[in-house]
């Protein structure tokens with residue numbers, strides 16, 4: 001597919017989209033005692049079954065070229081929004097339309113098999129992220145070099161430390177060519193030197209991708225990858241605009 005064709009159709013639109021989670025085994029007494037805090041989505045305890053309103057009335061239009069950072073307190077709805085934008089969650093109400101091939105990178109370890117080797121996992125993970133076998137075959141050597149895992153690449157993944165797994169996953173993720181890249185920060189486990197090395201590859205990945213939405217608690221990372229931002233609070237969009245404006249407002253509000 002040519003760049004122009006990609007540019008023409010890559011987009012995400014949502015209209016009044018809501019995502020609710022009914023909780024069937026909640027303890028009603030302790031819920032009544034709950035005081036409203038900054039953290040988490042809204043809980044509607046009026047109904048028979050309490051409902052967590054993780055996302056409420058999300059109206060959003062993102063086009064090719066968008067580089068959007070997601071900020072907000074714990075439980076504000078960032079991960080749920082990424083899942084809605086990826087098509088993993090259908091809106092409970094409202095609508096969401098996604099045009100383009102999505103690479104959801106929420107959990108770096110997802111799609112990894114502990115019983116097969118690092119090299120085999122590189123292949124499997126690449127296919128899961130929408131690449132073809134041929135594309136992965138031409139990239140596997142480069143990924144293997146990047147991870148610096150050497151002979152461990154022939155060992156089963158279950159023998160890896162957490163940081164080693166993240167190296168492998170980051171190697172694969174940063175080698176793909178996604179139309180829509182949805183990224184949840186999960187890279188804390190690698191050592192500082194490797195993180196520095198990953199930044200360049202991450203930036204290049206973002207440049208190659210048609211549209212980026214990146215949920216992160218790190219200003220530094222957001223500045224590196226995004227130019228606009230969306231501030232989520234209690235499942236709603238509190239502010240959307242240029243990255244620095246949104247960061248300033250969010251920090252000013254105690255974020």
Ligand SMILES: Nc1ncnc2c1ncn2[C@@H]1O[C@H](COP(=O)(O)OP(=O)(O)OP(=O)(O)O)[C@@H](O)[C@H]1O
Pocket residue numbers: 021039040041042052053054072073074075076077078079080081
């Ligand atoms: N599978 C689920 N079942 C029930 N409630 C959920 C589920 N997933 C998310 N929630 C609720 O939805 C709200 C939003 O959660 P979400 O994970 O989207 O927040 P977040 O902004 O990504 O938080 P964090 O920064 O802590 O990762 C929270 O109140 C959470 O309790």
